[in-house]
């Protein structure tokens with residue numbers, strides 16, 4: 001991926017089903033859960049590097065004993081930072097109290113972070129600031145054990161402001177406008193309600209206040225609380241929550257936009273944003289890790305009883321295709337094949353651009369995430385080369401001798417590692433006049449393998465802004481003097497904002513949008529911009545369900561290819577000597593390659609929730625009015 005888009009968050013929940021002594025005996029440490037959580041987070045670090053957080057709960061602690069721990073960080077390496085702090089605190093306690101070393105009961109009582117229920121989060125913010133206060137998990141504290149609520153999510157709600165106003169209507173006074181607080185308070189409100197109701201009932205049944213507590217834990221109906229809390233949520237979400245006494249849940253949005261997977265055996269229940277993470281950390285088989293159904297929640301009671309319950313009626317499944325193209329780790333068995341297929345499907349178009357001249361073409365990729373689709377592209381190119389060889393052999397079959405045959409067979413596909421990312425450079429970049437030259441060197445190239453008569457085909461997983469391509473990659477590739485550079489994107493053109501957890505909320509950021517606007521201007525069709533603007537303005541007060549995505553009209557006059565050609569123009573500057581062309585995946589082919597993740601709103605403008613149309617409507621108004629705010 002050449003553009004560093006800020007995207008996604010990752011969640012992980014671990015519930016240890018056995019007493020901590022069991023893990024000490026079997027695995028040598030009562031900190032088994034903490035260690036596993038470290039791995040779960042590290043292996044999802046791709047999902048978020050703005051910040052990371054950890055929380056844990058100890059079950060069945062006596063009043064006066066601490067049972068909730070939390071640690072958050074926005075350091076450069078936030079995961080390492082929190083676990084360094086956790087470890088140093090644990091080690092210090094163990095050093096001061098050598099008597100705890102082999103006594104799990106004492107460890108549980110006095111050492112923080114150890115616990116049976118753990119929650120981890122890695123963040124890329126899509127709302128609010130990047131301060132440590134915005135880092136999950138969020139904590140809602142209360143003296144009543146059951147009313148303590150800890151939440152972390154991979155989510156974005158399109159209507160968070162409306163949800164906020166509703167809380168105020170309910171008489172609440174949220175201390176901040178962070179979206180996670182709004183969502184947490186929404187759950188918290190119905191949790192308080194439920195606790196009070198159960199208590200009232202228990203009182204009638206003759207339980208004393210003290211006796212009521214464990215009964216509340218048992219009787220709390222988490223599904224009911226979640227149903228009420230999420231009734232008005234419009235967005236994509238995988239929300240994880242822990243309650244002070246030990247119940248926990250993960251709730252997934254009705255369209256399945258954000259991912260959630262789970263695994264259970266007799267020692268643990270694990271939920272995470274990505275499947276291979278669970279597979280590696282818990283040595284689990286592919287078939288044993290399941291996807292949480294859209295609109296459903298996995299609920300783990302304090303007792304360890306686990307259930308999956310329908311919370312909201314599932315809508316048409318629109319799981320985010322970007323998860324497959326780019327965000328999730330490519331080590332997932334399915335995702336790996338899907339990415340290869342994305343590369344393979346692009347080959348026919350690539351062949352057209354290089355006039356089937358595979359001999360004078362070097363194939364390469366932009367590191368690192370496009371590597372898998374590169375393999376697929378190469379397999380397809382190999383098939384093309386084999387076909388060319390077979391055709392030639394058949395054509396010359398009467399005159400071919402051994403040498404001639406060997407000559408044909410010796411033709412090899414030319415795949416090279418051309419682009420190299422010099423990661424460290426980024427940190428030195430400042431805003432002065434030499435910036436562009438520094439930016440150009442964020443990528444480097446391999447010299448000596450591309451000839452002037454060659455085409456250079458280079459695949460990337462997507463082109464969002466195109467800035468790095470323009471300012472670094474294409475500049476560097478031009479130095480190699482190829483005849484032609486063909487940039488291939490395994491994702492289709494990104495035309496519309498995301499509002500479900502990816503931080504792509506401004507239209508003017510997208511090179512495809514800028515290309516369409518340029519085309520409108522060039523072809524004297526600028527009036528379309530104003531017409532769309534007027535239509536957008538007229539919808540501002542509409543109910544979400546009434547809003548139509550008129551931004552589609554910006555692209556309507558042009559074929560995909562026209563927009564691609566314009567993008568190719570935009571990627572060049574006066575220093576670019578080789579011809580440059582850009583090939584994008586077709587939306588239909590994307591669906592063929594990733595059949596389970598048909599969510600494609602950023603490519604098509606077809607939003608899975610009504611709020612999406614309001615967001616794109618607002619994004620266009622913001623663009624025309626020069627407002628740089630996010631559209632949600």
Ligand SMILES: NC(=O)CC[C@H](N)C(=O)O
Pocket residue numbers: 007008009123124125126127128134153154155156157179180501502
């Ligand atoms: N990418 C995400 O899932 C972000 C979660 C949440 N909206 C935040 O900004 O913190």
